[in-house]
Amino acid sequence: MTMTRIVFVTGGASGIGLALARRFAEGGDQVVLGDISDAAGRAAAATIAGASYRHLDVTDAAQIERTVAALEQDLGAIDVLVNSAGLLQNRAETATFPLDEHDRIWAVNYRGSYLMCRACAPRMAARQDGAILNIASVNSFTPLPLPAYTPTKAAIDSLTKLLAAEFGPAGVRVNAVAPGFTLTPALQSRIDSGDRDPAGMKRLSTLGRLVKPEEVAEAGYFLCSPAASAITGVNLLVDCGFMAAISYNTYPS
Ligand SMILES: NC(=O)c1ccc[n+]([C@@H]2O[C@H](COP(=O)([O-])OP(=O)(O)OC[C@H]3O[C@@H](n4cnc5c(N)ncnc54)[C@H](O)[C@@H]3O)[C@@H](O)[C@H]2O)c1
Incomplete structure (x- = not known):
């Protein structure tokens, strides 16, 4: 028997969140997109x-x-929460990166995911069922020169494991995907403005290309599916081999 799950995707109007929303819908789930970008969100839905x-x-x-x-009242229990609302950052140095921008990135990337988990995980635990997917990054594993963004993604990795341990006994699984350089509207606009170098990003990924949002979505969909019923607390790299190759590619001799 296939069951239609209620899946709530924050940041669902664009990029990785939108690709995840499409993947869950293809799998027969009922998807709700949450975003601040109302026109794009409505058009996507x-x-x-x-x-x-x-x-x-x-x-x-x-x-x-x-x-x-309200969502649970209207549609029923949220079975799957996907936290994809997030802000990217351009290369910066710690001393000169504006503090208000630092705080805004933390407010969305870390605190936003924390607040969503805080609202949804106890409700899932009360029903002894549910899955949460956080969007981490290769920055969870190695620091890139992004003084606000990188630590938020290390914190998402830690939060994912902490929540997996806290809510596992109540039947709630919490996992993350860690995308590498993924060609979303957010990254594309930085390439267009000259702030990111696509050739450099491809060179550092051993498969020689950028990640597609659909490839991140496929991994995230799997982690939230019954096929991953024994998997919780993992942060799954979907990075075209960036992490595998980064030390290899920068070996100094
Ligand atoms: N693109 C990449 O290379 C890449 C790599 C690793 C991780 N990620 C992560 O993936 C996630 C999605 O990024 P993306 O590249 O798809 O970006 P994107 O800009 O295409 O999508 C992000 C969405 O989040 C929404 N959003 C922003 N602030 C919000 C808020 N306060 N409340 C609700 N929604 C809000 C935006 O309106 C947008 O629709 C982020 O967490 C990002 O850090 C992206």
Whole structure:
């Protein structure tokens, strides 16, 4: 018997979140996109069978609580939470990177994911079932010169494992995917503005190309599926081999 799950995807209007939303819908799940980008979110939901859109700012704890409660009232229990709302960062140095931008990146990438887990995991635990997917990064494993972004992704890795341990006894699985350089609208706009060098990113990935959002979505879908029923607390690299090759490629002799 196939069961239709309710899947809530933050940051679902674009990029990796949108690709995940499409993948869950293809698998027969009922998807709800949450985002601050309302026009894009509504347009995206209109292209996905059975999907709907809700305005949600993941930096707003009260709004999260209201939205999650209303969604469960309207549609039923959230079976799967995907935390894909996030901000990228350009190369910067610690001393000169504006503190307000640092705080904004932390507010969305780390605190936003934390607040969403805080709202949803206890509800899943009360039902003894549920899966959460966080979006980490290769930055979870090695520091790149992104003084706000990199530590948020190390923290997401830690949060994923902490929550997996805390909520595992209640039947809730918590995993992450760690994408490498993934060609989403966020990365494309940085390539277009000259802030990122696609040739350099490809050179550092042993498969010689950028990751596609659909490839991240496939791995995330698997981690939230019954096929991964014994897997919790992992942070699965989907990086075209960036992490495998980074030391190899930069060996100094
Ligand atoms: N693109 C990459 O190379 C890459 C690599 C590793 C990890 N990631 C992570 O993947 C996630 C998605 O990134 P993307 O590249 O798809 O970016 P994207 O900009 O294409 O999508 C991010 C979405 O998050 C939404 N968002 C931003 N702030 C929000 C808020 N306060 N509340 C709700 N929604 C908000 C945006 O409106 C957008 O729709 C992020 O966590 C990012 O760090 C991306």
